[in-house]
Each structure stands twice: as structure tokens, then as C-alpha cells.
Amino acid sequence: QLQLQESGPGLVKPSETLSLTCTVSGDSISSNNYYWGWVRQPPGKGLEWIGSISYSGSSYYNPSLKSRVTISVDTSENHFSLKVNSVTAADTAVYYCARPLSNGNYAYWGQGTLVTVS
Amino acid sequence: QSALTQPASVSASPGQSITISCTGTNSDVGAYKFVSWYQQHPGTAPKLVIYDVTNRPSGVSNRFSGSKSGSTASLTISGLQAEDEADYYCSSFTNSGTFVFGTGTKVTVL
Numbered sequence: 001q002l003q004l005q006e007s008g009p010g011l012v013k014p015s016e017t018l019s020l021t022c023t024v025s026g027d028s029i030s031s032n033n034y035y036w037g038w039v040r041q042p043p044g045k046g047l048e049w050i051g052s053i054s055y056s057g058s059s060y061y062n063p064s065l066k067s068r069v070t071i072s073v074d075t076s077e078n079h080f081s082l083k084v085n086s087v088t089a090a091d092t093a094v095y096y097c098a099r100p101l102s103n104g105n106y107a108y109w110g111q112g113t114l115v116t117v118s
Numbered sequence: 119q120s121a122l123t124q125p126a127s128v129s130a131s132p133g134q135s136i137t138i139s140c141t142g143t144n145s146d147v148g149a150y151k152f153v154s155w156y157q158q159h160p161g162t163a164p165k166l167v168i169y170d171v172t173n174r175p176s177g178v179s180n181r182f183s184g185s186k187s188g189s190t191a192s193l194t195i196s197g198l199q200a201e202d203e204a205d206y207y208c209s210s211f212t213n214s215g216t217f218v219f220g221t222g223t224k225v226t227v228l
Contacts, residue, residue: 037217039164046121046222047156047164047207060215063119096163104152104211107175109163 002026004097004110012091012117018084022097022110023077030055030075034100038071038082040093041112048093053080087117122147122208122220129226135196138223140208141189146218148189152211155184155193159204167206168193195225203227 008020022036029036037052051061053071061069065084073080084091094112101107123141130136140147140155147153153171156164166175168184171191181196191210195202208220 039219047158047209047219049209049217049219052217062216063214101166101169101175104150105154105166105169105209106156106164107166107169109165112163 002099002108004099004108006095006097006110006113008113008115010114010116012087012115014088014117015086018082018087018091018115018117020082020095020097020113020115021079022081023079024099025078027099028075029073029078029080033103035060035103036073036080037098037100037106039096039098039106041096042090042093050082050084050095089117091115092117119146119212119214119216119218122210122218124206124208124220124223126221127224127226129228130198131228132198132200134198135194136198136225138193138195138206138208138225140191140193140210140220142191142210142218143189145214146189146210146212147186147191147208149213150211153184153186153191154209155182155191156207156209157202157204158207164207198227200227 003025035052038050053059070083096112097110098106099108155168158164
């Protein structure tokens with residue numbers, strides 16, 4: 001059964017770097033050409049797509065975040081990671097990692113992790 | 119990229135049908151079949167209910183259906199039930215290789 005689990009600090013200071021990892025079980029990141037994604041949701045607000053990455057390292061980013069975001073993949077550890085630098089209070093959100101059912105959507109989601117910038 | 123436009127809220131009585139619109143541009147909704155819809159209950163992760171404009175994932179009720187005309191996609195929920203009360207978001211692939219979500223719609227079952 002496919003499971004995704006986000007992990008990382010729940011509290012980050014302003015101007016520092018937010019770092020999260022999504023550990024995948026029940027599937028191998030390198031066994032297909034899916035684009036594994038990150039999505040965030042500020043408290044009480046809507047969903048925002050952050051970016052995605054394939055097993056080969058090919059990545060795409062939200063233009064509004066591109067200058068501060070890096071997504072990487074480690075196929076040996078079967079996880080992918082998110083870094084957001086120079087964070088502000090506006091980066092406070094629940095961060096989700098997700099996998100498509102087929103490219104173009106996200107069918108499998110982690111439970112989400114709240115990151116507070118303060 | 120700008121968020122896709124959805125109505126803030128829609129409400130109806132049990133058993134009725136509702137339709138939620140999702141308006142984009144010729145660079146996203148109007149250009150690709152990769153339009154998806156997500157249902158999100160409070161405190162939980164989003165759930166995919168429609169993908170590729172009209173397809174339902176396994177296990178999703180056939181009361182959910184999707185369509186698209188030009189740059190506007192729509193989600194219809196027929197035979198509305200109390201459990202359908204949730205937030206709904208559309209999403210589309212864009213011509214930049216990125217994704218964009220809609221502004222979200224709160225569905226209330228009266």
C-alpha cells in the first residue's frame with residue numbers, strides 16, 4: 001500500500017531555510033516516470049502548488065516561488081525533499097507531498113505537516 | 119500564474135445537484151485535458167475525485183462528474199449527501215509545465 005510521509009521541523013525562524021522530506025513506502029520513486037509533488041496550504045486558505053520532480057531529477061517550480069525553492073530526489077533512500085529559503089510568516093502552512101495517479105493530477109497524499117515561521 | 123477562479127461557496131439541499139465552475143485561460147484549462155478536482159474535509163489531505171476532466175478514480179462515487187468547455191471546467195455532484203459537505207478545488211496543468219489550483223469552493227449541504 002502506497003504511503004507518503006512528510007517529516008521535518010515544525011518551527012522555522014524568519015529568514016532561515018525550511019527543509020522537509022517526503023518518505024515513500026509501497027512504491028519505488030525510480031520505478032516510473034511520475035512527477036512527485038509538493039503542495040502547501042496556509043491556515044484557512046487554499047491549496048498552492050509548489051513544484052514537482054521526477055526520479056531523474058527533472059523539476060518544475062511555481063514561478064512565484066521559484067527563486068526560493070529547491071526540490072531534490074534521493075532514489076537510494078526512496079524520498080524526495082523540499083527546501084524553501086529566506087522564509088517569512090507567509091510561508092506558514094501545512095505542507096503536503098503527493099504522487100500522481102497518472103501525470104496531471106495527485107492521487108496519493110501524505111497526511112501533511114504544519115510548518116510555522118516564527 | 120494566477121489561481122483558477124471558482125465560486126467561493128455553493129449550497130443545496132440533500133438530493134439536489136450542484137455544479138462548481140473553474141475558469142482558467144487558454145494557457146491552462148483551455149489548453150489541456152489535465153484538469154482535476156479535489157475534495158477536502160477539514161483537517162485532512164485533499165482527495166482526488168476527478169482527473170483528466172471527466173475520469174473518476176476507483177472508489178469515487180459516480181455522483182461526481184466532470185466536464186469542460188473552452189477555458190471553464192465544471193464539477194457536478196448529483197444526489198447531494200451530507201458527506202459531500204467539504205471544500206473543493208480544481209487544478210490544471212499549464213503551458214509552462216507547472217500546475218495551478220483553483221481558489222476553492224465551500225460546499226454546504228443545507
